[in-house]
Amino acid sequence: xxxxxxxxxxxxxxxxxxxxxxxxxxKDDALGRMAGALRADVDRILAANAVDVARAExxxxxxxxxxxxxxxxxxxxxMARGLEEVAGLPDxxxxxxxxxxxxxxxxxxxxxVPFGVVGMIYEARPNVTADAAGIxxxxxxxxxxxxxxxxxxxxxxxxxxxxGAVGAAGVDPDxxxxxxxxxxxxxxxxxxxxxxxxxxxxxGGAGLIRSVVxxxxxxxxxxxxxxxxxxxxxxxxxxxxxxxVLNSKTQRTSVCNAAESLLVHTDxxxxxxxxxxxxxxxxGVTVHGDAAFQAYDGVVPATDDDWGTEYLSLDISAxxxxxxxxxxxxxxxxxxxxxxxxxxxxxxxxxRFTAAVDSAAVxxxxxxxxxxxxxxxxxxxxxxxxxxLHARGPMGLLEMTSTKYVVTGDGHVR
Amino acid sequence: xxxxxxxxxxxxxxxxxxxxxxxxxxKDDALGRMAGALRADVDRILAANAVDVARAExxxxxxxxxxxxxxxxxxxxxMARGLEEVAGLPDxxxxxxxxxxxxxxxxxxxxxVPFGVVGMIYEARPNVTADAAGIxxxxxxxxxxxxxxxxxxxxxxxxxxxxGAVGAAGVDPDxxxxxxxxxxxxxxxxxxxxxxxxxxxxxGGAGLIRSVVxxxxxxxxxxxxxxxxxxxxxxxxxxxxxxxVLNSKTQRTSVCNAAESLLVHTDxxxxxxxxxxxxxxxxGVTVHGDAAFQAYDGVVPATDDDWGTEYLSLDISAxxxxxxxxxxxxxxxxxxxxxxxxxxxxxxxxxRFTAAVDSAAVxxxxxxxxxxxxxxxxxxxxxxxxxxLHARGPMGLLEMTSTKYVVTGDGHVR
Numbered sequence: 001x002x003x004x005x006x007x008x009x010x011x012x013x014x015x016x017x018x019x020x021x022x023x024x025x026x027k028d029d030a031l032g033r034m035a036g037a038l039r040a041d042v043d044r045i046l047a048a049n050a051v052d053v054a055r056a057e058x059x060x061x062x063x064x065x066x067x068x069x070x071x072x073x074x075x076x077x078x079m080a081r082g083l084e085e086v087a088g089l090p091d092x093x094x095x096x097x098x099x100x101x102x103x104x105x106x107x108x109x110x111x112x113v114p115f116g117v118v119g120m121i122y123e124a125r126p127n128v129t130a131d132a133a134g135i136x137x138x139x140x141x142x143x144x145x146x147x148x149x150x151x152x153x154x155x156x157x158x159x160x161x162x163x164g165a166v167g168a169a170g171v172d173p174d175x176x177x178x179x180x181x182x183x184x185x186x187x188x189x190x191x192x193x194x195x196x197x198x199x200x201x202x203x204g205g206a207g208l209i210r211s212v213v214x215x216x217x218x219x220x221x222x223x224x225x226x227x228x229x230x231x232x233x234x235x236x237x238x239x240x241x242x243x244x245v246l247n248s249k250t251q252r253t254s255v256c257n258a259a260e261s262l263l264v265h266t267d268x269x270x271x272x273x274x275x276x277x278x279x280x281x282x283x284g285v286t287v288h289g290d291a292a293f294q295a296y297d298g299v300v301p302a303t304d305d306d307w308g309t310e311y312l313s314l315d316i317s318a319x320x321x322x323x324x325x326x327x328x329x330x331x332x333x334x335x336x337x338x339x340x341x342x343x344x345x346x347x348x349x350x351x352r353f354t355a356a357v358d359s360a361a362v363x364x365x366x367x368x369x370x371x372x373x374x375x376x377x378x379x380x381x382x383x384x385x386x387x388x389l390h391a392r393g394p395m396g397l398l399e400m401t402s403t404k405y406v407v408t409g410d411g412h413v414r
Numbered sequence: 415x416x417x418x419x420x421x422x423x424x425x426x427x428x429x430x431x432x433x434x435x436x437x438x439x440x441k442d443d444a445l446g447r448m449a450g451a452l453r454a455d456v457d458r459i460l461a462a463n464a465v466d467v468a469r470a471e472x473x474x475x476x477x478x479x480x481x482x483x484x485x486x487x488x489x490x491x492x493m494a495r496g497l498e499e500v501a502g503l504p505d506x507x508x509x510x511x512x513x514x515x516x517x518x519x520x521x522x523x524x525x526x527v528p529f530g531v532v533g534m535i536y537e538a539r540p541n542v543t544a545d546a547a548g549i550x551x552x553x554x555x556x557x558x559x560x561x562x563x564x565x566x567x568x569x570x571x572x573x574x575x576x577x578g579a580v581g582a583a584g585v586d587p588d589x590x591x592x593x594x595x596x597x598x599x600x601x602x603x604x605x606x607x608x609x610x611x612x613x614x615x616x617x618g619g620a621g622l623i624r625s626v627v628x629x630x631x632x633x634x635x636x637x638x639x640x641x642x643x644x645x646x647x648x649x650x651x652x653x654x655x656x657x658x659v660l661n662s663k664t665q666r667t668s669v670c671n672a673a674e675s676l677l678v679h680t681d682x683x684x685x686x687x688x689x690x691x692x693x694x695x696x697x698g699v700t701v702h703g704d705a706a707f708q709a710y711d712g713v714v715p716a717t718d719d720d721w722g723t724e725y726l727s728l729d730i731s732a733x734x735x736x737x738x739x740x741x742x743x744x745x746x747x748x749x750x751x752x753x754x755x756x757x758x759x760x761x762x763x764x765x766r767f768t769a770a771v772d773s774a775a776v777x778x779x780x781x782x783x784x785x786x787x788x789x790x791x792x793x794x795x796x797x798x799x800x801x802x803l804h805a806r807g808p809m810g811l812l813e814m815t816s817t818k819y820v821v822t823g824d825g826h827v828r
């Protein structure tokens with residue numbers, strides 16, 4: 001196996017050996033310099049971005065995608081600040097996860113170590129380039145960045161700035177590389193580079209993630225799709241319920257932790273449905289309801305497709321359920337196992353719901369929007385895992401590490 | 415997608431919902447009954463096993479494979495005792511991995527939860543059937559067992575006994591199922607059952623593991639291949655070194671934590687090589703050496719193939735290295751990243767080797783044979799992971815869990 005992608009991965013592996021052993025002081029120095037380099041190179045980065053934006057507009061790219069692609073002085077400053085924040089976080093590498101002295105006197109420690117080489121496959125958000133580089137560097141990992149080809153010019157300028165800063169800190173710049181090649185073939189090679197790349201993290205839409213999961217032989221951490229539910233229990237405080245439903249649905253609609261579906265216990269339907277339907281509609285939300293919800297003006301009928309849809313828009317599916325168990329069954333059937341919330345004052349209901357619902361995060365009397373690395377206090381987030389292997393939920397620096405056992409004896413044999 | 419395999423996985427999912435919420439008391443009761451059922455059914459199990467053994471012998475299966483397949487009253491008793499030992503281990507489910515009260519008053523806890531449905535693909539060792547069923551049950555997971563078709567009759571008898579016991583404990587017996595169908599197609603379906611099966615664990619030879627890793631869309635934990643090295647440093651105590659080399663190579667040759675390669679610092683080569691070569695040869699080991707080792711009688715020349723080979727036999731590759739860094743480079747080049755050992759009295763050398771070598775376990779002055787769930791005090795082991803995602807090294811009950819965030823508020827919104 002030999003190709004520019006594999007060659008880049010081999011350089012990353014070699015450079016990563018040094019980075020894995022770098023002290024926190026060295027890594028934080030590099031992160032500070034990376035932030036400085038983005039600020040110093042802001043004009044060059046914006047000029048490169050303008051090329052990408054102009055091409056995207058000429059190609060008729062939808063305005064919301066162009067908006068994600070577009071950089072501004074503020075957004076570049078935000079990327080720099082993000083790197084400085086990562087510098088302020090504790091170093092996960094070397095943390096002792098567990099340790100004991102075995103019966104025979106062997107001293108066993110399990111330590112956090114970097115993965116080695118991380119591959120990131122993502123869409124047209126150039127800020128991910130700096131975020132991912134910073135999180136990977138702090139966790140001691142070399143990173144191969146494969147952003148959208150529509151952001152190629154922006155990403156090239158950003159990575160050039162970052163690599164210069166990394167080198168100035170005495171770290172091999174090959175710990176931060178763009179995947180060479182612009183075609184889909186280079187993505188394919190990255191996905192088949194088992195043994196060269198330790199883990200792949202796709203970030204983007206459902207289609208991107210599905211294709212990486214299907215095609216990759218490199219271990220993948222699946223991120224992102226969130227068909228999140230709010231269940232309003234019979235014992236809910238309906239004022240809290242209204243605030244939580246509105247916040248979960250409308251505070252930001254395009255994100256994976258926004259609510260997409262509302263379930264209401266039949267005992268509170270009569271009291272809650274008129275209020276919540278009106279409030280949602282006043283906030284511009286289209287309610288796709290079951291028969292009970294359709295009794296209210298403006299509610300459109302929900303189909304099975306609605307129950308399974310992550311709208312990412314001002315739409316919500318809504319149903320009345322006969323009891324908590326029916327809510328649990330509905331969630332098991334339709335949820336993407338990202339985040340669900342229950343609103344209740346009943347401890348037993350809260351216990352049953354949080355135990356029975358098998359999602360990365362289950363919230364009690366709180367908005368689904370709280371499932372977030374920043375909100376959880378992780379300080380930086382590389383994505384939200386919706387798989388159960390390795391990492392589940394918001395992934396911070398700890399989730400970017402593996403472990404190693406170091407066992408010390410004095411001539412021990414079995 | 416519909417097939418007997420998917421239908422079995424759906425039954426496992428449903429049954430697993432109940433098992434995930436079962437108390438430790440219920441699970442331990444089930445494990446005790448499973449042990450009892452194996453003892454009660456020993457004659458039926460041995461008769462079923464005799465059918466498999468007779469067919470394997472008639473097919474001309476190699477004697478060592480037939481030996482793995484063969485059950486005896488002692489081996490069945492060992493399986494029963496293994497289940498009782500698992501009952502004695504702490505329940506990993508519900509353990510709080512981390513938790514804090516966030517700045518806004520939200521109470522966040524990260525809890526261990528079962529994966530849900532685990533698929534095991536393994537070769538002709540019927541004892542794995544009982545071991546895997548016990549570990550999965552204790553960790554709250556439903557399991558789909560796909561052993562070798564050559565052990566079909568044995569596995570059917572074992573699973574029948576186990577399911578009866580599970581049911582008698584009030585747990586849905588579908589938490590323990592054989593994968594229906596005997597053909598390779600059923601393995602393929604299991605590997606493509608993403609969304610139905612949460613994790614696949616292949617146990618067996620390198621070929622089996624490679625094919626699962628290549629073909630599976632279900633997340634896989636890779637186990638097993640161990641090309642393990644012992645490095646004898648310049649500052650080694652040569653008596654300890656001799657004992658560790660012999661134990662690592664010869665205590666049991668067919669296992670993944672046996673040593674396959676010996677590296678000796680040039681400064682101690684003259685003192686150590688005659689002794690170690692003679693001792694290895696007296697133990698029946700063929701030494702495949704580099705030029706320095708070939709100076710000794712009976713040493714055969716090593717090729718690049720030897721450096722990369724997991725012999726699993728009375729063979730060892732052996733080379734003299736100019737310094738510790740060369741030993742690290744050799745290990746990086748050829749190791750399967752399972753286990754490596756350094757023999758040294760020099761703290762600096764031990765620190766450098768354990769930091770620079772990127773393997774699941776790095777041992778100082780101890781035999782490679784200690785990389786083992788039992789030796790590490792995990793009490794039960796489902797395999798030894800050689801990948802970096804999720805679990806690395808010996809996998810016990812903790813490694814058979816995922817996590818879930820439970821976050822409790824009082825009407826919190828963003």
